[in-house]
Amino acid sequence: NFKKPEDAVKYRQSAFSLMAYNFGDIGAMLKGKKPYDAATVTVRAENVAALSKLPLEGFIQVKGLDQRDALNKIWDEKARFNEKMQTLQKNASLLVVAAQSGDKRAVQKAFMETGKSCKSCHDNYKQD
Ligand code: ASC
Structure with a gap:
């Protein structure tokens, strides 16, 4: 468990930040911004x-906690939210399979699918 509720927010934000860095680097390579x-x-x-x-x-839903960019809709639809996170995990695992195949076209396709997962959650559950 988290020591303070704010630590839960920091935890998820840190994970997303690391994910964006790693995912973004694949994007940079696919777009030819780097070899x-x-x-x-x-x-x-x-x-x-x-x-x-x-x-x-x-x-985590805790009374009085500043949830930052996370919309309250998450708590109203937690099961649906959990499913979307599972879809992201599935798509990311397919991105690994594509990467391991060495087929750049397959990576391109799996990258787009994973990006769709990111976007669909942002569109539904993230502020702005
Ligand atoms: C990224 C990133 C996201 C997703 C999203 C895809 O590189 O940081 O949140 O891709 O923009 O649509």
Whole structure:
């Protein structure tokens, strides 16, 4: 358990931040902003997949807690929210499989699917 409720917010935000860094690096390579390196893509994808399992634990409903960007809708639809997080985890694991195949087209496709998971949750449950 978290020592303070604020630690739960920090925990999930940290996981998302690390995920954005690793996912973003794959994006940079796919967009040609840096040289494409299949081994690096695999490491980044593995990091995203591992990190995607973390944030859910940090979504706790505590009276008076500043939930930052997290909308109250999350608590109204927690089961649906949990499912979306599971879809992200599934897509991230498929991104690892694609990365390991060394097929750049497959990585491109799996990257887009994973990005859709990020976006669909942001569109529904994140402020702005
Ligand atoms: C990223 C990132 C996100 C997603 C999202 C995809 O690189 O930080 O939150 O991709 O923008 O639509």
